[in-house]
Amino acid sequence: VPRRRYSGYVTNGGTEGNMYGLYLAREAHPKGIVYFSEDAHYSIPKICRVLHLPSASVASQPSGEMCYEALARRMQKNRRVPAIVLANIGTTMKGAVDRIGAIRSVLRRARVRQSYIHCDAALGGMLLPFMPGSPPFDFRAGIDSLAVSGHKFIGMPMPSGVVIALRKHIERVRTNIEYI
Numbered sequence: 001v002p003r004r005r006y007s008g009y010v011t012n013g014g015t016e017g018n019m020y021g022l023y024l025a026r027e028a029h030p031k032g033i034v035y036f037s038e039d040a041h042y043s044i045p046k047i048c049r050v051l052h053l054p055s056a057s058v059a060s061q062p063s064g065e066m067c068y069e070a071l072a073r074r075m076q077k078n079r080r081v082p083a084i085v086l087a088n089i090g091t092t093m094k095g096a097v098d099r100i101g102a103i104r105s106v107l108r109r110a111r112v113r114q115s116y117i118h119c120d121a122a123l124g125g126m127l128l129p130f131m132p133g134s135p136p137f138d139f140r141a142g143i144d145s146l147a148v149s150g151h152k153f154i155g156m157p158m159p160s161g162v163v164i165a166l167r168k169h170i171e172r173v174r175t176n177i178e179y180i
């Protein structure tokens, strides 16, 4: 994916990056529902509350990875509603990774026409790219935005993180500030 198609910024932590990603998702799909697994970080339901985003919790497998059949069942009930899927790239307790390919095939099979995938890679984002054979979770895999933490795996001394998103989503919320 060409560099000009995405952008991002340094945040004050994983929560802020996830909030930004879900904010861009809401602006793209104001009527959307957020799907996330039971193993998602506790900040995710909190962010949905702050952003007034309806959400649906999806069962997890014993490994902590999302159960894709449970996701499909949840989606079938809301097939006409845009789906915002929060994928865990390393859950806090078990390090489980939700597969982007499996999520996209559920979206296709449920015939959900509008969707957005945000990756909460606070934990795994700094680690998995360096592990051979780890599942893809980048823009090529079909995600829309991704948040990583700076104070977890690379041990930044101050709370921080990075969020990146497709530029088309950022353009939607852009405003011009006269003095900068």
Ligand SMILES: *Cc1c(COP(=O)(O)O)cnc(C)c1O
Binding pocket: 012, 013, 014, 015, 016, 041, 043, 090, 091, 092, 120, 121, 122, 123, 149, 159, 161
């Ligand atoms: C730690 C963590 C967060 C929140 O990050 P903060 O930097 O504490 O805001 C979000 N998601 C996951 C998976 C985490 O492990």
